[in-house]
Amino acid sequence: MHYAQTEVYAEDPKEQVLHLERKEDDSAGEESASAADRILRMETQNLSVYYQEVRGVDRVDMPVYADRVTALIGPSGCGKTTFLRSLNRMHDLTKGARVTGKALLDGKDIYAPGQDPILVRRKIGMVFQKPNPFPTMSIYDNVSSGLRLAGIRKRSILDEAVEYSLTHAALWNEVKDRLKSHAFSLSGGQQQRLCIARALAVEPEVILMDEPTSSLDPKGTASIEELITMLKEEVTIIMVTHNMHQAMRISDYTAFFYLGSLIEFGRTKQIFTHPREEKTEEYVGGQFG
Amino acid sequence: MTLKTRYLRDRIVVSLLASMTALVVIPLCVIIAYVGINGIGALSWDFFTEELGSPARAMQGRPTGLAHSIVGTLIIDSLAVCMAAPVGIGTGILLSEFPDHPVNPILRVLTSTLNGMPAVLMGMLAFSLVVKPMGRFSALAGSFALALVMLPIIARAVEGVLNITPWSIREAGLALGLPRWRVTLSMVLPAAKRGVVTGVLIAFARAAGEAAPLLFTSFGNNYMNTNILKPMDTLPQRLYSLAISPYRQWHSMGWAAGIVLMIIVLASFAAARLLSRESAGLHIKSDRSKKPESNKEV
Numbered sequence: 001m002h003y004a005q006t007e008v009y010a011e012d013p014k015e016q017v018l019h020l021e022r023k024e025d026d027s028a029g030e031e032s033a034s035a036a037d038r039i040l041r042m043e044t045q046n047l048s049v050y051y052q053e054v055r056g057v058d059r060v061d062m063p064v065y066a067d068r069v070t071a072l073i074g075p076s077g078c079g080k081t082t083f084l085r086s087l088n089r090m091h092d093l094t095k096g097a098r099v100t101g102k103a104l105l106d107g108k109d110i111y112a113p114g115q116d117p118i119l120v121r122r123k124i125g126m127v128f129q130k131p132n133p134f135p136t137m138s139i140y141d142n143v144s145s146g147l148r149l150a151g152i153r154k155r156s157i158l159d160e161a162v163e164y165s166l167t168h169a170a171l172w173n174e175v176k177d178r179l180k181s182h183a184f185s186l187s188g189g190q191q192q193r194l195c196i197a198r199a200l201a202v203e204p205e206v207i208l209m210d211e212p213t214s215s216l217d218p219k220g221t222a223s224i225e226e227l228i229t230m231l232k233e234e235v236t237i238i239m240v241t242h243n244m245h246q247a248m249r250i251s252d253y254t255a256f257f258y259l260g261s262l263i264e265f266g267r268t269k270q271i272f273t274h275p276r277e278e279k280t281e282e283y284v285g286g287q288f289g
Numbered sequence: 290m291t292l293k294t295r296y297l298r299d300r301i302v303v304s305l306l307a308s309m310t311a312l313v314v315i316p317l318c319v320i321i322a323y324v325g326i327n328g329i330g331a332l333s334w335d336f337f338t339e340e341l342g343s344p345a346r347a348m349q350g351r352p353t354g355l356a357h358s359i360v361g362t363l364i365i366d367s368l369a370v371c372m373a374a375p376v377g378i379g380t381g382i383l384l385s386e387f388p389d390h391p392v393n394p395i396l397r398v399l400t401s402t403l404n405g406m407p408a409v410l411m412g413m414l415a416f417s418l419v420v421k422p423m424g425r426f427s428a429l430a431g432s433f434a435l436a437l438v439m440l441p442i443i444a445r446a447v448e449g450v451l452n453i454t455p456w457s458i459r460e461a462g463l464a465l466g467l468p469r470w471r472v473t474l475s476m477v478l479p480a481a482k483r484g485v486v487t488g489v490l491i492a493f494a495r496a497a498g499e500a501a502p503l504l505f506t507s508f509g510n511n512y513m514n515t516n517i518l519k520p521m522d523t524l525p526q527r528l529y530s531l532a533i534s535p536y537r538q539w540h541s542m543g544w545a546a547g548i549v550l551m552i553i554v555l556a557s558f559a560a561a562r563l564l565s566r567e568s569a570g571l572h573i574k575s576d577r578s579k580k581p582e583s584n585k586e587v
Contacts, residue, residue, distance in 0.1 A: 088464070125464055132461045134461065136479040149475050150466070199464065199465070
């Protein structure tokens, strides 16, 4: 496993704005981002996920940089979705699933005793493979549900949050005149953007996306990809994708998983042009997958 | 195997299934027709407006009817639904949404036992728990007995319908940082609304036809009573006592009571289906029509 470990970050989350000498070769020269580019939002340390006694994810150490898109790629069954779901404690609900190691959000381990999974999920939202708007709710209610059901009743706050989230999910103009209509009246791509808006409404720091375009047609896929590129200004995105071209198009960092292990992590360009590991080269070169 | 034999086999299986279905439907139609033919003559304006009174009324040809039994049935059955639905739905939720809860094994045994228990025993239970302490028969005790009949049916139905509600709805709610109970009440239950309503109705229909649990609880009454703390009449129980009475007129009134009972059950089915269709029903259907896929990878 090789990810450029040139940065040294402090234990204190406040000092986590890292100052690093950018001498690592994976920046491929032309990435002109400054040192402040690399703020660590999340990090896993020795993270393993087990189903019963089967280890689905094997001791992964991986950084997640703030306001960047990190793509998780790898063949089916390589553990990338399992890894993703362990990042907001979604596995707490899977019977027989167990996590060891650490997953830090802003320096704090989300698996530490006393950490409430509900609060963890407020900060780390999730968008799923298939659009899953709440079937009984209108567009407005879907977007505001996270706030409303957490006890926020004030209409003005909800209205504002709905407009903000839908605007940032690039859906506002299409639905602003029919906020009361049913969520299922939207197309697949629109439904997925609605789900992104719903996740945005609770103002998370990180959004996990599990193959967010795999059930969409090319048009819907394009709209989501465009949206993700815009969204990273506001929120850190970790995305599982089966589509290597998609990872190339929209991610800043790419992690290649194989058989439950993180084989290689680096800047997307580096992973796809100069992979360090043979396995990565074979995979991105299309030799298996 | 040739194509021809495959078609032949297909046709054999389909016709076999059709005849099985007919075997079930025919007795049902016969019963409905028989009740209808025998009872229709006794259905008159008086039947719905007058109370039964003493046998003398019928013998002297004075107006007599079952208004008091119809009213009593509606009161006792709705009271029973009010008692059983919250408890039954709650039990179903616990069994389905919190499968690891420590009380669940006991709950499962209790609901299966209750489900298999003869209805007359529910009456006995209600007798010792409600009638004895109160010192008299009452509609309330009858409702309690019927609630015991409904309870396991509702619990099982709710558990079943929640189990087939797409998991993605729960994930969506939980990913928003909402607690499990909130997700269950605000997302899962509304999505399963139609199935829950159907479950309650099936329980209602089953209990509405029961006479045994009411024999020594609501007891019966020949006159109109709307006080739930006093004995009250119900259609199934009245049907029974009319059927074993020695008067011809009462016999046909018994058949008519059967018609009314069927209509009450069918009407409440229709009404509840209509009410629950509006928001949830249609959409959960479209959601379920797509095959659920596993999001899990190992």
